[in-house]
Amino acid sequence: MNFKKLSILAIAAGLFITSCSDDDQKEKSLGDYDNGLLILNQGNFGGGNSSISFWSDDLLTFQLNAFSAVNPSIELGDTGQDIGFLNEKAFVVMNNSNSIQVINRYTLQHITTISSGLSNPRNITFSNGKGYVTNWGSGMNPNDDYIAVINLTNYTVISSIPVVEGPEKIIEHNDNLYVAHQGGFGFGETISVINTTNNTVSNTINVGYVPNSMFISNNTLYVLSGGLPSWSGNESGGKLSKINLSTNNVASSLDFGSTQHPSNLVEEDGQLYYTIDSDVYKASITTTSLPTTPIFSTTAQGVYGVYSFTVEDNKIYVGDAVDYNSNGKIYIYSLNGSLIDQQTVGVIPAGFYFND
């Protein structure tokens, strides 16, 4: 299916395409949505209006509601939280729907829905041929949080690994899972290490309060914690922890100012990037001190707190939830902060996923 056909389909479905072209498809395209960026729009909690937008790498083709255009009779769901890629499949975690939509990442064709065994699912990763999904359980219950283990052949939850409250981000490295306990309704301060050969928690690492983002580089786990927010009544600043994965010990940590609450830690080409409120910061991953000035601020674009963020191929991507009710915005900047392009996406852009 080329984009012309697709656009006819989209219009027929009452959907919206801002531009389309049929002459720029790459030689080895694996589908209409190859060589581009998928934006997961969370939608409103309870609103059932989660969506996936697509923007091609050359920035010439954009589609607001790509999933619906391909699957007009299927609702994506409520409160899209995360997308995990494995081979040609994408696993879209729908928090409030308690489900995972399994789709083809290049065509966005719906394959199946995993709808049992999940309770407040948050994020997904893969290890040893299985999927691992963090689950809060009932938000009010601090003792029912777990990691759901998914059989990727028949798409069922086959077991669960109990963990402490509020498991959020999850990454895999050498048959180990690292789960950041952001805290759910409370405030967490640990990373659980799970061995995926036997699916048990093998270690717990203390980091700062509210660990919200992390990455692994050179056998080192970098964890960014936001600190306790002002409304907790016991405000504390954020912390960047570097953990040696051979020993699972914190090798070093850097403290932010007592009212600074950083988030969105990512790594690109030996540099780490993060945001505080509307500002974007950068430092070498080997740094021993934190930068005092941002590389740029997104306030010029009217961004009021960076909602989603990543760095890819020398470009910085910022998602703005605007008023959390209208369509959101995404902005693409060069590494020094000059605006390259912008786009109106679905409601509350929550994450960027590159189909390259």
Place this chain on the structure above:
Amino acid sequence: MTWKFLFCGLALLLFQFVLGQNDSIVRLQEVVVSDSKLRKFSDAQQVVFLNDSILLKNNGSFTNLLLLHSTIYFKENGAGMVASPSFRGTTAQQTAVIWNGININSQLNGQTDFNTINATDFNSIGIRSGGGSVLYGSGAVGGSIHLNNLLMFNTEIEHEFRSNYGSFNTLGLNYNVKGGSEKWAFQVGITRNSSDNDYEYIGRNRKNENGEYYNQSLNFSAGYKINENNFLKFYSLLFDGERHFSGTITVTSKNKYQDFTTRNMLEWVSFRNKFTSKLKLAYLTEEYNYFENKDNPFFTFGKVNTLLGRYDLSIKVSEKIDLNSVFDISQNQGEGSDIESKKRTIGSGSLVWKHQLSEKWNYELGIRNEISDRYESPLLFSAGTRLNLNDFYTIKFNASKNYRIPTFNDLYWQGSGNAELKPEHALQAEIGQEFNYKNTKLTVTGYYVKLRDMLRWIPNSSGLWQPQNTDKVTVYGLETLLENKLTFGNHHFSLNASYAYTISERDDLKKQLIYVPIHKANGSLAYSYQKITAYFQTLFNGEVFTSSDNFYSLDSYHFSTIGVDYDFGKKNTYRLGFQVLNLENTNYQNVASRPMPGRHFQVYLTLNLK
């Protein structure tokens, strides 16, 4: 300002012992109804009372009753779930609900959920359009809804039993008894409603899950005549309900929500010459429990107890002039799992003046000031006039300043409440015209409202959501009401129709507020012949936007109710009826992602014994 009011009130008190003459008709009204201002000081505005025949045809949902018989729009989170009114394009917090003269909007969220009130608990329901804060306080911006229990002395004892049963195992039971002697008047009612509420989502091969509910309410009112000049009255209303909050197209819900409210009021009415004084003492409680997962014992709660005292003195200054002063003081004590425990005290004084310039022309003036230990309130006023040019044509003009105070949730939500909030306020004006011809009445009202300091929860740069006095909104629109009664021999027809055109825009965006339809219309036609009654009621709800950029919207829809009943009784009434709701089987959503029921049925039986 407040001191001036106090002084005024004292002066009036002194007058009370000096002047003198009785007016038995006025007196009767004051005794029968607790909210006598509704008729006395609303000449320049529109007040519509839902009559018995309308109330009798409504079984169960108060929300549907108002949807079909007023210009008020409701945002209902699925059938039977939280229903928030929007009157003249304003918010649910800007619609005041007045129970026997006192404001009963929730202190926690500022609004009244119309699925937590049973219409059968009241024998008079009035709808007053437009500003009314001078008379009714916070929230009377778009309009107010008045729930009254009338007390009649010297009447026979009358029993009424109502029941209805229909689709989705929906059951309603209500028993009412009222009567009065020379010395006593009383009225007692008990209501129970329940439903599995598991209707099909049309075209989706699934049902409304986790939507079941039940509620029960008890109301009791009594009046005692101490002597010719002194009456005691007591009003009580208890409501207890539990709803499982239903899911959406994409969410299976496990939520459960419980409401428990009590309202008690003691009133002493005293007549002395030209003066009528009323002393009211009320104690209101509200409480909710929210279970995220109904199978778990974990829940969050909020509760507020309110103690209210009010002194209301009216004086017939002359044949043509009425003056009314009211002082009230209320104290709210709130606590909850998510709000800080706080107490707040609010005192207010108001003065209303009505002057009948001639038989056909009058005007009203009012002023109110409020003091609180938590925030500063604006000085409120109202001014209105009504001129009956002739039998055919009446014109009304009214302007007022009204307000809505921040709620406990706004002020004291743990971590994000904003104690610096000011009340929202609105300056508004309206012109109403009334045309009467034989048995036909047409009313056309145009209005304009400027809302300022509107509260909205917005995230700050670090993602913390806090309420702020941020928005400016301009609302204007048109309300049209048509009433017609026709009789040919034994054939009686009555026709009611209304249409509301509403533009409600945030000044910065120039976009319609979400969940405010630009067009809403309804109509009902009833026909009766001897003991048989047939009726048809229909609603058109225009498109509503669901996002503030007006990019997303819900389609317009219409649906109708058709019904017929027959009275088997002779002296007493034994009325058996049948109705079809959503006759067209319209697949519609009132709130995004929450389909509403398709065609469904109900039988009802009403017994009236004297």
